[in-house]
Amino acid sequence: MSTLRIGNACxxxxxxxxxxxxxxxxxxxxxxxLEYLAELTMSILAxxxxxxxxxxxxGDFLDVLERLTSILTKQPDLKIITNAGGxxxxxxxRKAKAILDKAGLIKKIAVVSGDDLLPQLDTLLKLHPxxxxxxxxxxxxxxxxxxxxxxxxxxxxxxxxLASGASIVITGRVADASLTxxxxxxxxxxxxxxxxxxxxxxxxxxxxxxxxxxxxxLWCNWRDVQDYSDIGYPYTDIADDGSFTITSDAGPGVNxxxxxxxxxxxxxxxxxxxxxxxxxxxxxxSLEHVNTRTMRMQSAKGKPATDTYKVSIAYRDGxxxxxxxxxxxxxxxxxxxxxGAALLQRIGCMFDCSNIECLGAGACAPGVVTAxxxxxxxxxxxxxxxxxxxKVERFAKEFAPLVTSGPPGVTGYTTxxxxxxxxxxxxxxxxxxxxxxxxxxxxx
Amino acid sequence: MNEKIMLSTxxxxxxxxKGNHANIAVIAYTPDGFDWLRANLTADVVAGYFAPMQPSxxxxxxxxxxxxxxxxxxxxxxxxxxxxxxxxxxxxxxxLTLLSMPIDIPNGLERMTRQLPV
Numbered sequence: 001m002s003t004l005r006i007g008n009a010c011x012x013x014x015x016x017x018x019x020x021x022x023x024x025x026x027x028x029x030x031x032x033x034l035e036y037l038a039e040l041t042m043s044i045l046a047x048x049x050x051x052x053x054x055x056x057x058x059g060d061f062l063d064v065l066e067r068l069t070s071i072l073t074k075q076p077d078l079k080i081i082t083n084a085g086g087x088x089x090x091x092x093x094r095k096a097k098a099i100l101d102k103a104g105l106i107k108k109i110a111v112v113s114g115d116d117l118l119p120q121l122d123t124l125l126k127l128h129p130x131x132x133x134x135x136x137x138x139x140x141x142x143x144x145x146x147x148x149x150x151x152x153x154x155x156x157x158x159x160x161x162l163a164s165g166a167s168i169v170i171t172g173r174v175a176d177a178s179l180t181x182x183x184x185x186x187x188x189x190x191x192x193x194x195x196x197x198x199x200x201x202x203x204x205x206x207x208x209x210x211x212x213x214x215x216x217x218l219w220c221n222w223r224d225v226q227d228y229s230d231i232g233y234p235y236t237d238i239a240d241d242g243s244f245t246i247t248s249d250a251g252p253g254v255n256x257x258x259x260x261x262x263x264x265x266x267x268x269x270x271x272x273x274x275x276x277x278x279x280x281x282x283x284x285x286s287l288e289h290v291n292t293r294t295m296r297m298q299s300a301k302g303k304p305a306t307d308t309y310k311v312s313i314a315y316r317d318g319x320x321x322x323x324x325x326x327x328x329x330x331x332x333x334x335x336x337x338x339x340g341a342a343l344l345q346r347i348g349c350m351f352d353c354s355n356i357e358c359l360g361a362g363a364c365a366p367g368v369v370t371a372x373x374x375x376x377x378x379x380x381x382x383x384x385x386x387x388x389x390x391k392v393e394r395f396a397k398e399f400a401p402l403v404t405s406g407p408p409g410v411t412g413y414t415t416x417x418x419x420x421x422x423x424x425x426x427x428x429x430x431x432x433x434x435x436x437x438x439x440x441x442x443x444x
Numbered sequence: 445m446n447e448k449i450m451l452s453t454x455x456x457x458x459x460x461x462k463g464n465h466a467n468i469a470v471i472a473y474t475p476d477g478f479d480w481l482r483a484n485l486t487a488d489v490v491a492g493y494f495a496p497m498q499p500s501x502x503x504x505x506x507x508x509x510x511x512x513x514x515x516x517x518x519x520x521x522x523x524x525x526x527x528x529x530x531x532x533x534x535x536x537x538x539x540l541t542l543l544s545m546p547i548d549i550p551n552g553l554e555r556m557t558r559q560l561p562v
Contacts, residue, residue: 039526257562267467270512287510354529363530364532366530367497385529426527
């Protein structure tokens with residue numbers, strides 16, 4: 001085998017459900033990866049599982065799989081790797097098997113788990129403090145409010161699943177780039193201390209993990225995108241030496257600008273990008289233009305992986321709601337500010353936190369961007385947060401009356417009462433790898 | 445008064461979140477533009493520009509291989525994805541805000557602007 005082709009057609013839960021079909025049809029892939037889990041997705045899935053022991057995974061994946069069955073019939077060697085399992089990869093895998101059975105497809109499905117630390121959290125806490133990486137606070141302070149705690153597993157259990165003959169690998173929380181590193185390490189038989197190769201595959205995985213963002217999505221030079229309707233999703237062709245290309249066969253393709261914008265997306269120190277598999281040095285990679293759709297990257301240098309996994313913990317942190325109204329006509333900004341302030345005064349109680357914004361007047365970077373002198377309309381947005389649900393519910397009920405009892409020029413109240421949502425705060429921590437046991441099970 | 449241009453004349457970029465922190469990558473179009481960024485777009489300048497949003501500190505990293513500077517703006521997201529009451533909870537738009545920053549016209553601007561094809 002010269003190169004291994006891995007395409008990613010899902011960058012988050014909610015991404016296009018057509019993209020996996022289009023990419024699989026176009027891309028002649030060896031592997032299709034689908035990434036569903038943002039930092040806080042696990043807390044939502046954890047609550048779903050509490051209510052229903054069969055739930056707690058990214059249901060979109062099953063819709064996608066159902067639509068992929070005809071392609072899997074035509075491309076019997078195509079393998080799928082996804083973290084759609086979320087908090088319940090086994091249940092997700094069983095549902096996936098039912099879909100494949102119905103389509104007459106016989107595929108080995110593997111389940112990767114062990115990332116969920118909640119069942120043994122108190123035992124773990126005796127030896128591992130799970131100190132907040134940002135604040136240094138002790139987890140004990142919020143232990144009773146924790147709803148999920150998941151380690152970001154690496155590529156090894158994915159490679160193990162593939163070595164066991166799996167065609168579909170469904171995982172819980174796994175580092176995004178590891179969805180790509182797993183099949184590459186398995187296919188080429190890389191050693192788990194071959195840091196440079198692991199680094200190359202990790203960079204490739206990082207570049208494709210957000211789907212269209214590497215091939216035209218969010219590109220600053222958006223006028224150069226001729227057609228956003230078929231933006232294209234990326235694939236990587238990885239070679240045994242860890243060098244790779246990134247390509248998109250649709251939309252504007254991959255170029256130097258789209259590639260670099262994504263290379264540094266959600267990155268801290270680019271010379272030390274930590275994954276469970278390797279410490280990747282993004283500054284070591286050289287770039288080369290291949291053609292209008294493809295960029296090549298090589299000479300990646302990795303450093304030994306750390307001895308810890310990152311742990312993403314979510315805990316209950318009160319309630320919040322936000323509502324919006326359009327305020328138009330002369331002095332729109334001033335009217336919006338008055339209306340927002342009046343709303344909070346009418347409710348007559350102090351919230352733990354509240355925020356009045358005038359969208360259209362620089363709200364995305366408050367205080368940094370100068371508002372236009374007199375916009376024809378702005379969107380008033382008021383948001384509150386409080387530990388007491390009743391107070392937030394009161395806010396939600398008081399929002400609509402502004403339509404008739406505030407300044408003139410109010411419209412756009414069509415979405416109903418603001419929804420009160422439970423807030424889950426994010427608690428990043430580290431744990432010794434030796435304290436976490438990943439598991440690979442084959443679904444029979 | 446000096447004539448100004450926007451930073452986006454010589455650079456492009458992207459921003460995203462890491463918990464309550466945001467990162468902003470600023471990528472020069474040319475090596476000359478990168479030299480200008482290195483000399484002028486310091487962590488202090490970026491911290492000053494975003495001061496109204498109260499980052500606790502700003503770190504700057506260099507990725508010379510891709511002619512880019514990467515800034516970490518700590519604690520700038522008012523709680524981050526789940527907790528912030530702002531419309532842009534994840535700092536997705538901060539790169540465009542930085543790229544809109546007015547700068548003095550650099551000497552040799554013609555060697556810093558976007559060269560086509562990319």
